[in-house]
Amino acid sequence: MASVLCAVIGTYMVTRRMVIAGGGMAHASLGGVGMGAYFGFSPLLGAAVFASLSGFGIKWLSGKRTIREDSAIAMLWTFGMALGILFAYLSPGFMTDLPSYLFGDILSISHTDLVVLSVLTVVAVGFYLVLNRPIMSIACDRDFAKTQGLPVSAIENTLMVLTALTIVGCLHMVGIVMVISLLSVPQMTAALFVKTYNRMIWLSALFAYIGCVGGLLLSYYWDVPGGASIILVSIVVYLLARAIKSRKWC
Numbered sequence: 001m002a003s004v005l006c007a008v009i010g011t012y013m014v015t016r017r018m019v020i021a022g023g024g025m026a027h028a029s030l031g032g033v034g035m036g037a038y039f040g041f042s043p044l045l046g047a048a049v050f051a052s053l054s055g056f057g058i059k060w061l062s063g064k065r066t067i068r069e070d071s072a073i074a075m076l077w078t079f080g081m082a083l084g085i086l087f088a089y090l091s092p093g094f095m096t097d098l099p100s101y102l103f104g105d106i107l108s109i110s111h112t113d114l115v116v117l118s119v120l121t122v123v124a125v126g127f128y129l130v131l132n133r134p135i136m137s138i139a140c141d142r143d144f145a146k147t148q149g150l151p152v153s154a155i156e157n158t159l160m161v162l163t164a165l166t167i168v169g170c171l172h173m174v175g176i177v178m179v180i181s182l183l184s185v186p187q188m189t190a191a192l193f194v195k196t197y198n199r200m201i202w203l204s205a206l207f208a209y210i211g212c213v214g215g216l217l218l219s220y221y222w223d224v225p226g227g228a229s230i231i232l233v234s235i236v237v238y239l240l241a242r243a244i245k246s247r248k249w250c
Helices: 002-015 019-028 030-039 043-062 069-090 098-103 111-130 132-140 142-147 152-169 185-191 197-222 226-249
Strands: none
Touching: 002 019, 002 111, 002 132, 002 152, 002 185, 002 197, 019 030, 019 043, 019 069, 019 152, 030 043, 030 069, 030 098, 043 069, 043 152, 111 132, 111 152, 132 142, 132 152, 132 197, 142 152, 185 197, 185 226, 197 226
């Protein structure tokens, strides 16, 4: 489910060159995790709210001519992390499960997490299938899509929220620090072999699945963290694919 979800959302992010912004949203979500632990509500709910607000904050700040997008990302990125660490420190017992949010913990995934991830995957795929052409138009050329009368802002805002929810949905699997890799590395691998938006989605879902299953097998047999294993396997798959691609054209 994470493979399909990240393929749909990640392809849009990579095509729009929003990967760094996604990284900023992921790291800023730590603020919501810390506040959730301190005030007694769900840390994942707090992470979803913070990731969404940081995404819209990046969009709003970068729209100002006096602030560059990378500067806006850096400010919100560090603000969220600083806030999260502060509230985690103030929480009773210093929030002992903080590492599972930062680096992932496959054993912390509950039945509720699976249900939420299932619903989110269905919503994201359904949204993509219904608005396939408008999404592709906005991803490839936002200004052109606007001249065609497409609801650019509404679609962008919806995808921003879906991106934030996708990041939160994968936190327990790979963690805040590495979740952005699931939204970019499989897409980079798929882009080596395909040139169309739709094919990139489905091929990146396959590569993401290989990375997830391969990483979990590595984690099981070597007794190492699952999240880090998934990312390492995904990057190795990318390097192998790039080597195969280069050899093919030699």
